[in-house]
Amino acid sequence: MKKLKEYIIESIKPLPKSVSGLIVFDIDDTLLRVKPDSIKIYKKDPNTGKEITLTTDEFARDADAVNHKDWFDYRDFNNEGLVYKSIIEGTPLIKNLKIMDAYLQAGYNFCFLTARGCEDIVKQALKDFLRYKDTDGQLKALGKKFKDTLSHAVNDITKEYHGETDAIKKSNILKKLCKTHDTVVFVDDDTKNLQWARSLKLPNLKIIPAWKD
Numbered sequence: 436m437k438k439l440k441e442y443i444i445e446s447i448k449p450l451p452k453s454v455s456g457l458i459v460f461d462i463d464d465t466l467l468r469v470k471p472d473s474i475k476i477y478k479k480d481p482n483t484g485k486e487i488t489l490t491t492d493e494f495a496r497d498a499d500a501v502n503h504k505d506w507f508d509y510r511d512f513n514n515e516g517l518v519y520k521s522i523i524e525g526t527p528l529i530k531n532l533k534i535m536d537a538y539l540q541a542g543y544n545f546c547f548l549t550a551r552g553c554e555d556i557v558k559q560a561l562k563d564f565l566r567y568k569d570t571d572g573q574l575k576a577l578g579k580k581f582k583d584t585l586s587h588a589v590n591d592i593t594k595e596y597h598g599e600t601d602a603i604k605k606s607n608i609l610k611k612l613c614k615t616h617d618t619v620v621f622v623d624d625d626t627k628n629l630q631w632a633r634s635l636k637l638p639n640l641k642i643i644p645a646w647k648d
């Protein structure tokens with residue numbers, strides 16, 4: 436396991452010089468960690484029809500999730516109030532935010548790329564939640580560095596994102612962003628997303644696996 440200090444230094448150095456640099460962050464388990472019970476998944480017992488609630492962690496370990504997709508209901512992910520709250524009450528993941536700080540200080544802009552839905556609510560919540568440390572050491576809102584139109588929640592049911600899986604949807608967005616920026620830096624905790632991004636083999640795309648605790 437790499438040491439934290441080495442990880443952060445390796446992630447920001449050499450910090451590619453850029454005239455139009457963009458840092459693209461995944462949200463969950465990269466920028467922040469949501470409280471385990473802030474968003475629930477509902478599972479229906481096929482025999483009794485009764486519904487039980489699962490936390491996202493419990494769902495991730497549920498053996499039925501692969502073969503019985505129709506037993507599960509994800510309505511909380513489209514509940515705007517809960518989505519907003521899940522971000523605002525999340526725990527910031529400081530180790531990854533330090534990487535964000537370094538790039539923002541170097542003049543990069545920021546956008547998010549998440550497998551969530553409710554894109555507009557997520558934008559608002561993150562703007563309210565995110566702060567970065569400027570070169571003077573002060574915590575600040577991102578302001579104009581936060582690029583609204585470049586930020587995407589690829590499972591927003593009102594928007595069209597193409598791709599069979601979340602990882603493919605994300606890599607399609609990265610491809611587009613790399614056409615309009617001289618350097619794009621992508622930070623994500625999910626191995627599948629990182630693999631797909633790497634498979635694009637884009638020379639101006641730098642990929643950083645999020646630090647996991």
Ligand SMILES: [Mg+2]
Binds near residue numbers: 461464465625
């Ligand atoms: Mg994630």
